[in-house]
Amino acid sequence: MLQKYTGGSEGSLAHLQTDAGYGFSTGMFDAEDEKNIDLLALFGYAIRWRWLIGIFLLVGLLLGLAYSVIAPKMYQATARLELTTPTAKVLQDIEMVSSSSDLRAILTAIERIKSRSIAQRVVTQLNLAQNDRFLKLDSGLGISNVFQRAFGVGGTDLSSLSADEREALAVEKFSESIEPSSKRDTSIIDINVRFPDSQIAATIANATARAFIDQGIDIGSETSDLARNFITEQVGDVKSKLENSEKALLGYAKEQNITVTGDDDSLVAKSIGTLNESLSEAIQERLKYSQKVEQIDAGKGGSLPEVIESDALNNLREKIANLKGEYREKLATFKPAFPVMQNLAAQIGEMERQLDAAIDGVGQSVRAQYQAALTREADLKAKLNELEDEQREFQDKKVQYTILKREVDSYRSQYESLIGKLNEVGIGSNLQSRKAEIIEAAVAPIVPYAPRRSLSILVTMLLALVAAAGTIFLIELMNNKFMTPDQVETELNIPILGVIPYFKSDNQAIGDLESPTSAVSEAFRSLRTALSFSGSNGTPRTLAITSTEPSEGKSTVAQKLARDFAALGVRTLLVDCDMRRPNQHRLFGTDNTIGLSNLLTGTLDAKSAAKVFRETKYQGLRLMTAGTIPPNPVDLLVSSRMAKLVAALNDRFDLIIFDCPPVIGLSDAPVISRLAEGTIMVVSQNQVARKSAVHAAERIRRVNGQLAGAIFNKFDAGVTDGYSGYRYMSYDYYHYGGTDGAEQLAMSSDSSTAGQSKSSQTDDAHGSIFDRFRRAGNALRDRLERTE
Structure with a gap:
C-alpha cells in the first residue's frame, strides 16, 4: 500500500490513470462546447455592462443633439x-x-x-x-x-x-x-x-x-x-470612283469585242445552248431511224410503221386477200389450168409485186432519212465544237470583265446608299x-431636408451602441480571468463542486463562518454534500486542497470544510502542508512550534510527536500545523516518511484534508496530490489567469493526481449580472425566515486579496425605490474600486 506513494520527483511520474475506488475524472470533464450565439448571454452582458452602455448612449444622445x-x-x-x-x-x-x-x-x-x-x-x-x-x-x-x-x-x-x-x-x-x-x-x-x-x-x-x-x-x-x-464628301468620292469604273468596264468590253446579254451571258453561250438542244433532237432522230433500218435489214420491212399505217398499201393488201379468197373458192370448181384460174393467179402475182415494190420504196425512204439524220448529227457536233472553243476564249476574257463589273456594282450600291442617307440627314436635321x-419644375422648399433631429439622434445612438459593443468586446477579450463557474468547467475540464460567495471584511467572515444560517455556511454545506457524492465510494478519505496562485482562499476553504465534516461526527484531521507560508495556525489561533515538518525530519520523540495532533474547539477535528519551516519542503514531501505517515493517518482518521501550497512555481501541491485520493482546486473569481489555472491542473494530472473538482471562491453576484444562471447567488436569497441576516455574504482569503478591494451591497428585497438607487450607486462605486 505504501509502495504506490513512493517515487521520485514530479517529472518522473507515470501517466494519469483513473482510481477505481473513486470515480473522479482524469481531467477530461465533458463540457458542452456551445458554438451558437447565446442570446440570453448577450442580454446578460448588456445588463452587466449597463453603466458603460448607458454612458455611451448618453454621449451619443448629446452628440446627436x-x-x-x-x-x-x-x-x-x-x-x-x-x-x-x-x-x-x-x-x-x-x-x-x-x-x-x-x-x-x-x-x-x-x-x-x-x-x-x-x-x-x-x-x-x-x-x-x-x-x-x-x-x-x-x-x-x-x-x-x-x-x-x-x-x-x-x-x-x-x-x-x-x-x-x-x-x-x-x-x-x-x-x-x-x-x-x-x-x-x-x-x-x-x-x-x-x-x-x-x-x-x-x-x-x-x-x-x-x-x-x-x-x-x-x-x-x-x-x-x-x-x-461627312456624307456629302463621301458621295462625291464614290461618284467619281463609279464613273471611272464604268469607263474601264466599257473600254475593256469594246477592246475584247465582248457582247454580254442582260443576264450576263454571251451570244456564244446562248448559241451553244441552242445547238445542244438541236444536237439532242438529231441524236434522238438518228436513233429512231437506226432501229427501222435494222428492222429492214432483218427482212421485216413490212412491219414498219410507215408500211402498216399506209392506206394505199392496206387497200392493196385487201385486194390481194380478196383475189386469193376468190381463187380458193373457184379452185373447188375449176382446175388451176383453166383460164379463169390462171387469170386470177396472174392478178394476185401482179398485186403482190406491186406490194413488195411499195414496201421496198418505203424502206429506201427510211434509209434516206437515216442518212440525213447522221449527216445532221455530224454537222451539229462540228458546229458545237467550234462554239465551245469560242466560249472558252470568251471565259478567259470575261474574268477581267467580271472583276471590272463587280467594282462597278459595288460603287453603284455605295453611291445609292449614301444618296439615301443624305436625304435622311436633310430630313432629320429639321426634326430636332x-x-x-x-x-x-422645382419650387423653393419651406421645411429643411436636414438635419433631422430624431434621425441624427437615432444614428448617433446606434453608433454609440456599436462603439459600446466594441469596447465591451475588447474588455472581455483582454479579460483572461474566471468570471463564472462555467468558465472554470470549460477551461479546466473538471466539475464545479461548490460556489463560495464573496465577503467584504475579515470580521464579517469570522461571523459568517461561525453562523450556521449564513450564506457561507450554506455554501460549504452544499460543497460537503457534493463531495459526499463525488465518488463511487463516497467522500474521499484524503483530500488535497490547493489553488493556482496565493491569496485565493484555499486555507479558509480547507478549515471550513474540515469543520463541516467534523460536525457530522467524521474523525477529521486538517494538515497544513504549506511549509513555506503556513496559515492554519493563525486561523485556529495556536502556535506553530512543532508540526508536519518536524515529523518528517524525525526530530521529535514519541511524547512530542503526540503533541503534533492538536485539539481544536471543534469536536472531532484535529489540526496538524506545518511546523518549523524547513529549507527543503519538497524533499520532505517526496520522502518515504510522508507516504508512511499518510498510511498511518488513514488508519486513525476517517478524513484527512491537506492544505497545500499553490501549484504555480512550486512542486509541493503536485507531490501531495499523488498521496491524496482526491484533489480540489480553489479558483477565485476575477483573480487568477485562465492559462495559469489550466497549467496548474495539467501539472496535477501529469503526476497522476486525481482532480475531484474545483471550488469557485469569492463569487460576487453583482459582477456576474451577465450570467443569469447564477442569480440565485444574490445575497437576499440567504436570509432565513425573512430576517436580514448578513447584509452581504463573503468568503475569507488567505491573508490579503492581492490588492483587490471588494465592497458589499446592502439590499432589502422589499426596500424602497430610494434604497434601490442607493444600492445601484454602491455597486458602481465597488466596481470602480475593484478596477483600480
Missing part, C-alpha cells in the same frame, strides 16, 4: 424630367440613334446630368461664379464654417480668388449639391439639389433640367451637321426633337 444644432439647415429642391422617345430614328446604321427610355438611356442621362459640362453650363447661365452667397454657403461642419454661420466671421475669402478660381469653386459646389435619381420602372429622373438656401436650390434644379434638354438639342444638331458634311421634357 449637438449635431442637430450645429449642422446647417439643408433644403432639397427637385425638378422632374421625363425621357421622351424620339419621333424618328435618324442614321440608325451609323450609330446616331436618339436616346431611348430603356435602363441604359436612363443611367446615361443621370451621368450626363452629373457631368462637368452640365455644371459649367449651369454656372454660366446663372452666373454662379459671381454669386457670393452661393460661394460662401457651405454644408460642412468645419470650425470656420461654424463660426461663419454663427457669428458671420470666417469662411472662404472670395476677394482673393481669380475669375477662374471662382468658376472652379462654383462648379465644385454645384457638383456637390446635385444628386439625380431615377424612378423605378419609369422613364422619370428626379434632379435633387441640396443647398443651405432654398431659393438657390430650386433655381439650380430648374436650370439643370433646362441645361440637360438644351445640351441634347445642341448635340443632335451638331451631329446632324457633321453627318451631312427633345430627348427629355420637364414634367415638374
Whole structure:
C-alpha cells in the first residue's frame, strides 16, 4: 500500500490513470462546447455592462443633439424630367440613334446630368461664379464654417480668388449639391439639389433640367451637321470612283469585242445552248431511224410503221386477200389450168409485186432519212465544237470583265446608299426633337431636408451602441480571468463542486463562518454534500486542497470544510502542508512550534510527536500545523516518511484534508496530490489567469493526481449580472425566515486579496425605490474600486 506513494520527483511520474475506488475524472470533464450565439448571454452582458452602455448612449444622445444644432439647415429642391422617345430614328446604321427610355438611356442621362459640362453650363447661365452667397454657403461642419454661420466671421475669402478660381469653386459646389435619381420602372429622373438656401436650390434644379434638354438639342444638331458634311464628301468620292469604273468596264468590253446579254451571258453561250438542244433532237432522230433500218435489214420491212399505217398499201393488201379468197373458192370448181384460174393467179402475182415494190420504196425512204439524220448529227457536233472553243476564249476574257463589273456594282450600291442617307440627314436635321421634357419644375422648399433631429439622434445612438459593443468586446477579450463557474468547467475540464460567495471584511467572515444560517455556511454545506457524492465510494478519505496562485482562499476553504465534516461526527484531521507560508495556525489561533515538518525530519520523540495532533474547539477535528519551516519542503514531501505517515493517518482518521501550497512555481501541491485520493482546486473569481489555472491542473494530472473538482471562491453576484444562471447567488436569497441576516455574504482569503478591494451591497428585497438607487450607486462605486 505504501509502495504506490513512493517515487521520485514530479517529472518522473507515470501517466494519469483513473482510481477505481473513486470515480473522479482524469481531467477530461465533458463540457458542452456551445458554438451558437447565446442570446440570453448577450442580454446578460448588456445588463452587466449597463453603466458603460448607458454612458455611451448618453454621449451619443448629446452628440446627436449637438449635431442637430450645429449642422446647417439643408433644403432639397427637385425638378422632374421625363425621357421622351424620339419621333424618328435618324442614321440608325451609323450609330446616331436618339436616346431611348430603356435602363441604359436612363443611367446615361443621370451621368450626363452629373457631368462637368452640365455644371459649367449651369454656372454660366446663372452666373454662379459671381454669386457670393452661393460661394460662401457651405454644408460642412468645419470650425470656420461654424463660426461663419454663427457669428458671420470666417469662411472662404472670395476677394482673393481669380475669375477662374471662382468658376472652379462654383462648379465644385454645384457638383456637390446635385444628386439625380431615377424612378423605378419609369422613364422619370428626379434632379435633387441640396443647398443651405432654398431659393438657390430650386433655381439650380430648374436650370439643370433646362441645361440637360438644351445640351441634347445642341448635340443632335451638331451631329446632324457633321453627318451631312461627312456624307456629302463621301458621295462625291464614290461618284467619281463609279464613273471611272464604268469607263474601264466599257473600254475593256469594246477592246475584247465582248457582247454580254442582260443576264450576263454571251451570244456564244446562248448559241451553244441552242445547238445542244438541236444536237439532242438529231441524236434522238438518228436513233429512231437506226432501229427501222435494222428492222429492214432483218427482212421485216413490212412491219414498219410507215408500211402498216399506209392506206394505199392496206387497200392493196385487201385486194390481194380478196383475189386469193376468190381463187380458193373457184379452185373447188375449176382446175388451176383453166383460164379463169390462171387469170386470177396472174392478178394476185401482179398485186403482190406491186406490194413488195411499195414496201421496198418505203424502206429506201427510211434509209434516206437515216442518212440525213447522221449527216445532221455530224454537222451539229462540228458546229458545237467550234462554239465551245469560242466560249472558252470568251471565259478567259470575261474574268477581267467580271472583276471590272463587280467594282462597278459595288460603287453603284455605295453611291445609292449614301444618296439615301443624305436625304435622311436633310430630313432629320429639321426634326430636332427633345430627348427629355420637364414634367415638374422645382419650387423653393419651406421645411429643411436636414438635419433631422430624431434621425441624427437615432444614428448617433446606434453608433454609440456599436462603439459600446466594441469596447465591451475588447474588455472581455483582454479579460483572461474566471468570471463564472462555467468558465472554470470549460477551461479546466473538471466539475464545479461548490460556489463560495464573496465577503467584504475579515470580521464579517469570522461571523459568517461561525453562523450556521449564513450564506457561507450554506455554501460549504452544499460543497460537503457534493463531495459526499463525488465518488463511487463516497467522500474521499484524503483530500488535497490547493489553488493556482496565493491569496485565493484555499486555507479558509480547507478549515471550513474540515469543520463541516467534523460536525457530522467524521474523525477529521486538517494538515497544513504549506511549509513555506503556513496559515492554519493563525486561523485556529495556536502556535506553530512543532508540526508536519518536524515529523518528517524525525526530530521529535514519541511524547512530542503526540503533541503534533492538536485539539481544536471543534469536536472531532484535529489540526496538524506545518511546523518549523524547513529549507527543503519538497524533499520532505517526496520522502518515504510522508507516504508512511499518510498510511498511518488513514488508519486513525476517517478524513484527512491537506492544505497545500499553490501549484504555480512550486512542486509541493503536485507531490501531495499523488498521496491524496482526491484533489480540489480553489479558483477565485476575477483573480487568477485562465492559462495559469489550466497549467496548474495539467501539472496535477501529469503526476497522476486525481482532480475531484474545483471550488469557485469569492463569487460576487453583482459582477456576474451577465450570467443569469447564477442569480440565485444574490445575497437576499440567504436570509432565513425573512430576517436580514448578513447584509452581504463573503468568503475569507488567505491573508490579503492581492490588492483587490471588494465592497458589499446592502439590499432589502422589499426596500424602497430610494434604497434601490442607493444600492445601484454602491455597486458602481465597488466596481470602480475593484478596477483600480
